[in-house]
Amino acid sequence: MVERFDVVVVGAGTAGAFASYLLAKNGFRVALLESKSGQEIGVKTCGDGLGLHHVERISRHITPNPKVFQNKIEGVELISPDEKTRLVIKGEGYVLDRFAWGKWLVEEAVKAGAVLYEGHTATTPLVDNGAVVGVRAVERRTGSPKEFAAKVVVDASGSAAVLRSKLAGWPISEPLHPEDVSHAYREIVYVEEPLDSPQYIKIYLDMVTAPGGYWWIFPRSATMLNVGLGIWGILKQNPRTNYERYILPRFKIKGKYHIGGGFIPTRRPLKSLVGNGIVALGDAAAAVNPIHGGGIGQALLTAELASRAISKAFEAGDFSEKALWEYNLLYMREWGYRQAQLDVLRLMLQTLDNDDLNFGLSRKILNEDEIYHLAAKGTNISIVDKLRVMMQFIGRPALLKKLSTSIQYAKEIGDLYLAYPGERAELERWHSRVVDKYNEFREKIGLGPLPAE
Ligand SMILES: Cc1cc2nc3c(=O)[nH]c(=O)nc-3n(C[C@H](O)[C@H](O)[C@H](O)COP(=O)(O)OP(=O)(O)OC[C@H]3O[C@@H](n4cnc5c(N)ncnc54)[C@H](O)[C@@H]3O)c2cc1C
Structure with missing residues (x-):
């Protein structure tokens, strides 16, 4: 039997539960599929740290239960x-309290009207005529297969990205190296x-x-x-x-x-977070901060932005990649360009050794405010001038040069993401510019070219 919904969300983690809440609140018929059984919902291996600005974001829609903090x-x-x-x-x-957080979000989604299918593992997207039109799933308790049809399918299945990874040849299927x-x-x-x-x-x-x-x-x-x-x-x-x-x-x-x-x-944004009838959120969309690996806030952000684009697609009655492209644009402008900047800095940090780090931190090559700014907000080009001056006084010119080169490239690569194409036809040309710029940077800091996709 086929169950029919407006939207099927796969994965009741932070991203999937919040998107289900927002969409159900907006009046859509939402199915939320989760592999875990009822009492396991909310369990997540995580550091559990969340910045206040992310809490403020979710609070614009729903007041968190104080017990989750x-x-x-x-x-x-x-x-x-x-x-x-x-x-x-x-x-x-x-x-x-991550368990309380996860449970609370799912409860709110259900209260808003989403139908929770716990103990249901999605296996494949259903594709018809070049568009995702639903998902195939298995009910774990009975082993029985089920199909869910929807106008839009949301892959919020975490880092495994069980749906988008099965759409070989689509831009959204970009694998994680x-x-x-x-x-x-x-x-x-x-x-x-x-x-x-x-x-x-x-x-x-x-x-x-x-x-x-x-x-x-x-x-x-x-x-x-x-x-x-x-x-x-x-x-x-x-x-x-x-x-x-x-x-x-x-x-x-x-x-x-x-x-x-x-x-x-922990990487730059996916080349696209959408396809015909499908969007990816949270870890499934590789939306994490590449410097510190925090992704709860980005799970909330992607849920919010994608829900906005999905609602518009329903207004237009068009669920194609073109109609959902708005989510790519919202994402790149709000967070994607900073994610790309931070990814450049991440790659640079991964080439340092303990000696470099001891030196850099003890000499305050970057002070506390600059580190906060870089890690939370992206690059700050004024630091490059400071590094140039420092090179003359404190030694380690190679280290300082690497740092200043990385900050410069972070700015340039961030700008490329800000110029993300308005339509699919320009995607490959834009992406090859990103790859070229990355490779130029990587060569300068002693890394080989970007791994092939
Ligand atoms: C060790 C560790 C420490 C971390 N520390 C932090 C931190 O301190 N702060 C921070 O912000 N981030 C941290 N993160 C990252 C953060 O946990 C994730 O970015 C965030 O939880 C992503 O949320 P999500 O909803 O996208 O994915 P998830 O929370 O992974 O949710 C995905 C859901 O999909 C379900 N699912 C998977 N496959 C299927 C399927 N086939 N069918 C149905 N359901 C399915 C899963 O059971 C799960 O419930 C950490 C991650 C790890 C691993």
């Missing part, structure tokens, strides 16, 4: 590999000795413990800590091994609340 955060302590330098970067946010993912592992632990200043999350840069990434302590309280690490995917190292070898021995553990791993897309 576990710890109020005032900023970040950024710690050098030798642990001699500790920069304190102000910026408010929360460590979430190991260079563009981070392998992460984290535990939520109870510790005997209370952590100093639990109102600050701690980020440790250390290319031995977390090569091409970082390790973290995100406190849920002084004695309940989310501790984990992310490692650059291309290195093919198991993050759990490094966690057990380097991080765990630093704590006296009383007990463990939850353990788990996952992978995070």
Whole structure:
């Protein structure tokens, strides 16, 4: 039997649940398919950190249940590999009770009218005449196949991107290369000795413990800590091994609340987030901040922007790639260009060693405000002039040159994303300019050309 809806959303994580809420609230008939069974909904392996600006964004639509906020955060302590330098970067946010957050969002989607199909795993998009017209799924409990028909299908299935990845040849199907993912592992632990200043999350840069990434302590309280690490995917190292070898021995553990791993897309935006009858959101759209791997805020953002474009498509009665293209434009202008800038800086950081990082942080090559600006908002070209002056006084010209080159390229590549094409016909020409610019940059910092798609 075929179930018919206006929109079928696959994945009831942050992105899928929020999109379902917004669309159902707007009067559309929404099916929300989730692989997990009822009591598992909300479980997600994550660092659980969320900046205040993201909370403000969702609060424009719905007031979060206060129970979802576990710890109020005032900023970040950024710690050098030798642990001699500790920069304190102000910026408010929360460590979430992630289970409560996930459950709350799904409950709100259902209250708004979305129909939840828990324990349903989507397997393939249904394609007819070059357009996605629904999904095929399996009900896990019975093993019975089902079909869901819809005008628009939303892939919010997380980093596995189960639907868009099956649309070979469509721009939306761009695969994730190991260079563009981070392998992460984290535990939520109870510790005997209370952590100093639990109102600050701690980020440790250390290319031995977390090569091409970082390790973290995100406190849920002084004695309940989310501790984990992310490692650059291309290195093919198991993050759990490094966690057990380097991080765990630093704590006296009383007990463990939850353990788990996952992978995070940390890259430039996908070339397109839409196709005929389909859009991708959140991790399925690789919308994560490539510098720090935070993606909850981007899951909310993509849900909001895509819902806007989907509503317009319904007004026009047109669900083609052309009609949904608006989502690409909204995305690139609001976040995609900054994501691309941050991706350039991410690649540069991944080429540094502990010596570079100790030097850079201790000499404050970038001060706290500049680091905040770069990580949260994208590039700041005025830093290039400062670096030029610094080169004359503090040594390490090669490092400073690399940094200043990267900031310059981040600006140029960000500008290319701001000039994202208004229509599909121009996509390939635009994309080849992006690839050329990336390759020019990569050669300058000693990386090979972009991996082939
Ligand atoms: C270890 C780790 C630490 C992180 N730390 C942070 C952090 O501190 N702050 C931050 O902002 N971000 C962090 N992130 C990233 C963040 O968790 C994600 O970016 C965010 O949760 C993405 O939300 P989403 O809704 O797109 O995907 P998800 O939350 O992954 O949701 C996808 C949903 O789809 C379901 N699904 C998958 N396949 C199917 C299928 N075939 N059929 C039906 N349902 C399906 C899944 O069960 C899941 O519920 C971290 C990630 C990891 C792995």
